[in-house]
Amino acid sequence: MEITELTVHELQDKLKKKEITLPEITKAYAKRIEEKEKDVQAFLTILAEDAEKQSTEIQQKVDKGEEIGSLAGIPIGIKDNICTKGIKTTCASKMLENFVSPYDATVMEKIKAEGMITLGKLNMDEFAMGASTEYSAFQKTRNPWNLNAVPGGSSGGSAAAVAADLVPWALGSDTGGSIRQPASFCGVVGLKPTYGLVSRYGLVAFASSLDQIGPITKDVEDCAMLLNVITGHDEKDTTSENREKVDYTKAIRNDVKGMRIGIPKEYFGEGIDKEVKEALEKAIQTYQELGATVEECSLDIANYALATYYIIACAEASSNLGRFDGIRYGYRTPNYNNLKELYRHSRSEGFGAEVKRRIILGTYVLSSGYYDAYYKKAQQVRTLVKKEFEEAFQKYDFLLTPTAPNVAFEIGTKSNNPLEMYLADICTVSVNIAGLPGISIPCGVNSKQMPIGMQLIGPKFSEETLLQAAYTFEQKIEFRKKYRPEFKK
Amino acid sequence: MKVSREELLHIAKLADLDLKEEEIDTYLNNLQDILNFANIVNEAPVQGLGETFGANDNCNVFRKDEVKVFEDNASLLSNAPESERNMFKIPKVIQ
Numbered sequence: 175m176e177i178t179e180l181t182v183h184e185l186q187d188k189l190k191k192k193e194i195t196l197p198e199i200t201k202a203y204a205k206r207i208e209e210k211e212k213d214v215q216a217f218l219t220i221l222a223e224d225a226e227k228q229s230t231e232i233q234q235k236v237d238k239g240e241e242i243g244s245l246a247g248i249p250i251g252i253k254d255n256i257c258t259k260g261i262k263t264t265c266a267s268k269m270l271e272n273f274v275s276p277y278d279a280t281v282m283e284k285i286k287a288e289g290m291i292t293l294g295k296l297n298m299d300e301f302a303m304g305a306s307t308e309y310s311a312f313q314k315t316r317n318p319w320n321l322n323a324v325p326g327g328s329s330g331g332s333a334a335a336v337a338a339d340l341v342p343w344a345l346g347s348d349t350g351g352s353i354r355q356p357a358s359f360c361g362v363v364g365l366k367p368t369y370g371l372v373s374r375y376g377l378v379a380f381a382s383s384l385d386q387i388g389p390i391t392k393d394v395e396d397c398a399m400l401l402n403v404i405t406g407h408d409e410k411d412t413t414s415e416n417r418e419k420v421d422y423t424k425a426i427r428n429d430v431k432g433m434r435i436g437i438p439k440e441y442f443g444e445g446i447d448k449e450v451k452e453a454l455e456k457a458i459q460t461y462q463e464l465g466a467t468v469e470e471c472s473l474d475i476a477n478y479a480l481a482t483y484y485i486i487a488c489a490e491a492s493s494n495l496g497r498f499d500g501i502r503y504g505y506r507t508p509n510y511n512n513l514k515e516l517y518r519h520s521r522s523e524g525f526g527a528e529v530k531r532r533i534i535l536g537t538y539v540l541s542s543g544y545y546d547a548y549y550k551k552a553q554q555v556r557t558l559v560k561k562e563f564e565e566a567f568q569k570y571d572f573l574l575t576p577t578a579p580n581v582a583f584e585i586g587t588k589s590n591n592p593l594e595m596y597l598a599d600i601c602t603v604s605v606n607i608a609g610l611p612g613i614s615i616p617c618g619v620n621s622k623q624m625p626i627g628m629q630l631i632g633p634k635f636s637e638e639t640l641l642q643a644a645y646t647f648e649q650k651i652e653f654r655k656k657y658r659p660e661f662k663k
Numbered sequence: 664m665k666v667s668r669e670e671l672l673h674i675a676k677l678a679d680l681d682l683k684e685e686e687i688d689t690y691l692n693n694l695q696d697i698l699n700f701a702n703i704v705n706e707a708p709v710q711g712l713g714e715t716f717g718a719n720d721n722c723n724v725f726r727k728d729e730v731k732v733f734e735d736n737a738s739l740l741s742n743a744p745e746s747e748r749n750m751f752k753i754p755k756v757i758q
Binding site for chain 1: 664666671674675677678679680681682686690693694696697698700701702703704705706707708709712713714715716717718719721724726733735738739741742743744745751753754755756
């Protein structure tokens, strides 16, 4: 097996047994990137050379017998909306094409404290607004399973890079499904943590009450390991929760006996692809065979939640993106006669069409006359969504749904129809609205060998339950052993 | 609710965005489509429910108000499109 095919816990085993060295790992990734990146186009910045240098230094410490952490020297890919000191953070936008963050995001400080090495910055939809990574201002990332299909989005670069073995694991961000949906499209594991579990400091804000950073990994055990690294209270993010630190790897147990799973029937109705539905039904059966109790339930909020999501997310985005004015950082137009023109022209030329669309929608729903009809109503629906979930969790340990209504679609088929693109998020947004954790894991492939994702949703801070249930399922179906991306052209 | 061209231009102005003449119809149609869809929130059974503004219930999170000096001014200014004498440069605002 190639080094780049290994999960991080498998790499750790081999390092412990001295079967491989750290520079061998970074070299293997450099070679893999050289071979496959031209097909996948997942990276906006590649740091493979620098990574090799760093890994050699860490290896020297190991050889001298110095104590190093268990993740020291392990490479990682970072979504390009997470600030990395001294390295470009573009948000895949012309607006931030040359932006170099003067500081590290809190998650980056944590990653560096472990001695992990950044292998590169990964492509995304501009400012994380999109479900296909086609709205990147720089390049279209391709799905490693079929290069004519999208990788999903907005963390499409992160998911594609993990699936294509260009990085062992990656960080993404999820505002309405941006970790889980691309993970589903690319046949990898993606976790959106409970709101407040991971600090958002240094994550370029899209919708502050919904955004959360999370892991995208090859398997569930890696997911637990990376979650261990990034969680924790942070004074710099007042919405981060002050809780006792949990070791999520302890949840990696092969057992779902007695777990109660709710299957919200609304997530299996109209609009859900037949093959996706069939794969999910098989997954439900697997859980039953493994000893879990499964029951159909009702959660009639999907459509309200999607509308609410777009109102709230765009409203918050219109405010958050107000900071891009061409003064302190970011794109500045050459065409202006006064300050007002400088602002307007810089914003109009620096933002892409989808970003402008969302700023306009957000400004509209917040503007006088429409605030009550849209924004206020959406905030009430938010209460409703939370309440519906709370009621469901009185009966079930977690809910099981498809991650997306379809498998990865062909490039160019939805990018000109914003509303249709928004519908790609229908299964995932309610999780963000209620601030809950959700994990997507592969549960099979369709007749064209495209991966299908299953989503598990739990109450707040139930990551351990979700990881345990996901792990047990993963061990049973052995997706990674059976299916590999083929880079079909 | 039907959005007029004038309304769209007013909203764009509030958002500090210029729309090109040839873009206006597209943005107008997109906005209309999305709002038609978003209208469903008005059918949701929310009578008697309060508003939720955040995903968690934290409010008024306090910490000590301590000055922490950020030393690396150069890295801040290096991102500025234009700077002069350690300051951000903007066009003249007082005529």
